[in-house]
Amino acid sequence: MKKLNIRELAKSLGLSASTVSKALKDSYEISNATKQKVLEAAERLDYTPNPYASSLRKKRSKTIAVIMPEVADNFFSLAINGIQSIAKTKGYHVLIYLSHDKFEHEKMIVEDCRSGRVDGVLISISGETTSAEHCLKLRSEKIPVVFFDRELENLDIPKVITNDYDCGNTATRHLLERGCKNPVFLSLSSSLSICAKRAKGFAAALCETGINPERKIIACDGNEDAVIAEIKKLLLSSHRPDGFVASVERLAFQVYIASEEIGIKIPDDIKIVAFSTVETAPILNPSLTTITQPAFQMGRAAAELLFRNIEKPYLDLSRERIELPSKLIIRNSSGGNRVIN
Amino acid sequence: MKKLNIRELAKSLGLSASTVSKALKDSYEISNATKQKVLEAAERLDYTPNPYASSLRKKRSKTIAVIMPEVADNFFSLAINGIQSIAKTKGYHVLIYLSHDKFEHEKMIVEDCRSGRVDGVLISISGETTSAEHCLKLRSEKIPVVFFDRELENLDIPKVITNDYDCGNTATRHLLERGCKNPVFLSLSSSLSICAKRAKGFAAALCETGINPERKIIACDGNEDAVIAEIKKLLLSSHRPDGFVASVERLAFQVYIASEEIGIKIPDDIKIVAFSTVETAPILNPSLTTITQPAFQMGRAAAELLFRNIEKPYLDLSRERIELPSKLIIRNSSGGNRVIN
DNA sequence: CTGAAAGCGCTAACAA
DNA sequence: TTGTTAGCGCTTTCAG
Numbered sequence A, B: 001m002k003k004l005n006i007r008e009l010a011k012s013l014g015l016s017a018s019t020v021s022k023a024l025k026d027s028y029e030i031s032n033a034t035k036q037k038v039l040e041a042a043e044r045l046d047y048t049p050n051p052y053a054s055s056l057r058k059k060r061s062k063t064i065a066v067i068m069p070e071v072a073d074n075f076f077s078l079a080i081n082g083i084q085s086i087a088k089t090k091g092y093h094v095l096i097y098l099s100h101d102k103f104e105h106e107k108m109i110v111e112d113c114r115s116g117r118v119d120g121v122l123i124s125i126s127g128e129t130t131s132a133e134h135c136l137k138l139r140s141e142k143i144p145v146v147f148f149d150r151e152l153e154n155l156d157i158p159k160v161i162t163n164d165y166d167c168g169n170t171a172t173r174h175l176l177e178r179g180c181k182n183p184v185f186l187s188l189s190s191s192l193s194i195c196a197k198r199a200k201g202f203a204a205a206l207c208e209t210g211i212n213p214e215r216k217i218i219a220c221d222g223n224e225d226a227v228i229a230e231i232k233k234l235l236l237s238s239h240r241p242d243g244f245v246a247s248v249e250r251l252a253f254q255v256y257i258a259s260e261e262i263g264i265k266i267p268d269d270i271k272i273v274a275f276s277t278v279e280t281a282p283i284l285n286p287s288l289t290t291i292t293q294p295a296f297q298m299g300r301a302a303a304e305l306l307f308r309n310i311e312k313p314y315l316d317l318s319r320e321r322i323e324l325p326s327k328l329i330i331r332n333s334s335g336g337n338r339v340i341n
Numbered sequence C: 001c002t003g004a005a006a007g008c009g010c011t012a013a014c015a016a
Numbered sequence D: 001t002t003g004t005t006a007g008c009g010c011t012t013t014c015a016g
Helices: A004-012 A017-024 A032-046 A051-058 A075-091 A103-113 A131-142 A164-178 A195-206 A224-236 A249-262 A293-312 B005-014 B017-024 B033-046 B051-058 B073-089 B103-113 B134-140 B166-179 B191-209 B224-236 B249-263 B296-309
Strands: A063-068 A093-098 A120-123 A147-150 A161-163 A183-187 A217-219 A243-246 A271-275 A289-292 A321-324 A327-329 B062-069 B093-098 B120-123 B145-146 B161-164 B183-187 B215-218 B242-247 B271-275 B288-294 B321-324 B326-330
Touching: A004 A017, A004 A032, A017 A032, A017 B051, A032 B326, A051 B051, A051 B103, A063 A075, A075 A093, A075 A293, A075 B073, A075 B093, A093 B073, A103 A131, A120 A293, A131 A147, A161 A293, A161 B093, A164 A183, A164 A243, A164 A271, A164 A289, A164 A321, A164 A327, A183 A195, A195 B062, A224 A249, A243 A249, A249 A271, A271 A293, A289 A293, A289 B288, A321 B005, A321 B166, B005 B017, B017 B033, B062 B073, B062 B103, B062 B296, B073 B093, B073 B296, B103 B120, B103 B161, B120 B134, B120 B296, B134 B145, B145 B296, B161 B166, B161 B215, B161 B296, B166 B183, B166 B191, B166 B242, B166 B271, B166 B326, B191 B215, B224 B249, B242 B249, B249 B271, B296 B321
Parallel strands: A063 A093, A063 A120, A120 A147, A147 A161, A161 A321, A183 A217, A183 A243, A243 A271, A271 A289, B062 B093, B062 B120, B120 B145, B145 B161, B161 B321, B183 B215, B183 B242, B242 B271, B271 B288
Antiparallel strands: A093 B093, A289 A327, B288 B326
16 A cells, blocks of 8 residues: 555545545535545545645744754753644644754754754753844744743743753752851852853852852853762862852753762751752752752743744734742752742 | 845845855856855855744755653763754754643654654653554654663664663662661652663562562652652561662652651662662762762763764664663662762 | 756636 | 645756
8 A cells, every 4th residue: 555645535536626625624625524524535545744845835844943052961851742742733743953062063953953844943941041132033034932941041032941140049048057157159150141140149149248258159061070070079178168059950960970079078067058850859968959940841831932923924922931939959969858939 | 224135135146046045055057256255245244044934945944853851860860961062053943831740742843843843852751651653653764763771672763862771770780788677668659661660670589599579679650759658658668678760850859858758768778779860869868879870971872873863864763772871879778979980 | 968848746826 | 634835955966
């Protein structure tokens, strides 16, 4: 049984291709009797429409692209889940692209999205990205773009983010309340919106308490071993930090490893809070106090926003900005053990 | 500057569309001078070819599908990375689909792949899947399929797997060596190849030691809370297990939580080994002994196999079977603390 | 080396 | 309510 096309299906029914096409779409122009017959024959003859022919003709691909730095971070796994859950209800397909946190890669991927391959793009930008030319260009070609989580500020592109500043502040105040005198902030890159905002919240909390935040924000942009070495150096330095705010979950793991290796105890010697969705936070040694982002919900919200724009291209959503709050979940790594909001 | 097509690009150069098409493909039929001109103009006028027109004509989509049960398990995140790394070198795009471990979903997704949307499919089957009709049908329509990790045995479909039986055996023997008298195996579903094979290895290890493996393989197919409750019940029962082999990482976490909640100590009261790629294994409380699968490499190998078949459809790869070994990494949850192979 | 023509499979106008 | 026609944008003969 070889694959047949709509014309052959039509012929086998003594109908025209356009009638069949409309019938399959349940068009009001077609009689019920015909629809029945067409559906039955399509089923029986195992007809599968060619999506690319349809895309070419309709200039709609029924596909979106998701561009993210990586997929290993639990946040992005959860976000993909959220995105998929919406895409599925819309009958859309999801292409995944990884920038590996490189601007050059990201740019090429976005460039490719201009081809018409996708109807919209969800993007969490790389740590190296400082300009949104590429995204704006996409939009100028009528392909809607939505930022999720990692965005570029002061830019009229719709975005779904979390309350990074507040959470940076809350996390830091939590450490201060737990007795930290010299907390530091572990950042990935100062150009990365989420790090910058979280760091600002951190700095503000220090200032409120009369601590000068200068030199307390540390960029951890090396590979895993380099970061661990850097943290060890920090822990062995004369002015040793007694608290850490990790801007992404990986950095928290590295603090755990570094402390273990040089025999420093969490939370007695140092305390730590991490921005993280890691599932194992409660069973780490010690359990990890986290600022947990609503990753699934953010993915869902971003996808919803994107589809709103795909379905109604005339809407100007460029200033749309959805902020979903993260939650501080206090566990043992910061010395506490209760849940507040 | 509106989007132009190949004909317009050609016209602006005083050439025909076909010449331009060939030039862009660096065809030997075209003079170097012309190629130069075409490339320059394409760049200058910002020409982007329409991939769907090309797909329609060439009957090649330059896209593959990856179907997996979920993306939250770290294994799949790593596998996606491996798959992407190959797809990128081939200039291929990657569509991600999640079956949420439901056969019905999986079937619909596979069904959709028959449309020509993709040139090949990588699939890790759902826990409910017991027949590969849907996959065989795909292949009968000349769309290559490769199983990765979760497969169906005794089926001539190329596959990339790990040494599940051996590892189930090794893990169990490790527990027995560490003094366990009553180990149990936590399975997801007996129909799932990986669970079945790991369980067989487990049972064999028990038999070798003269322990009857009956009723020691426990299906944990409920939701998170149900599984935790089940494990607690087990831990409070008269014939309490003193060792656990967790067939997937999630189950190990649930053992940790259950033990914590009823005050049972790992590794003193019970020992545990888990099939897992979780990054936090070394910093869990206690650190988790794992059988770690080469997830990235498996993704890569599966993609390579798939592309081999896409590029040479006449090859019969149906009996191809790549087995990449997993590694037992001994940590504290099983009482040990050294690395063997 | 270049171009003209045909058509991949579908759908949107427009006619009937 | 159904059918005819004309493409969507590209690539592939095949002819020049």
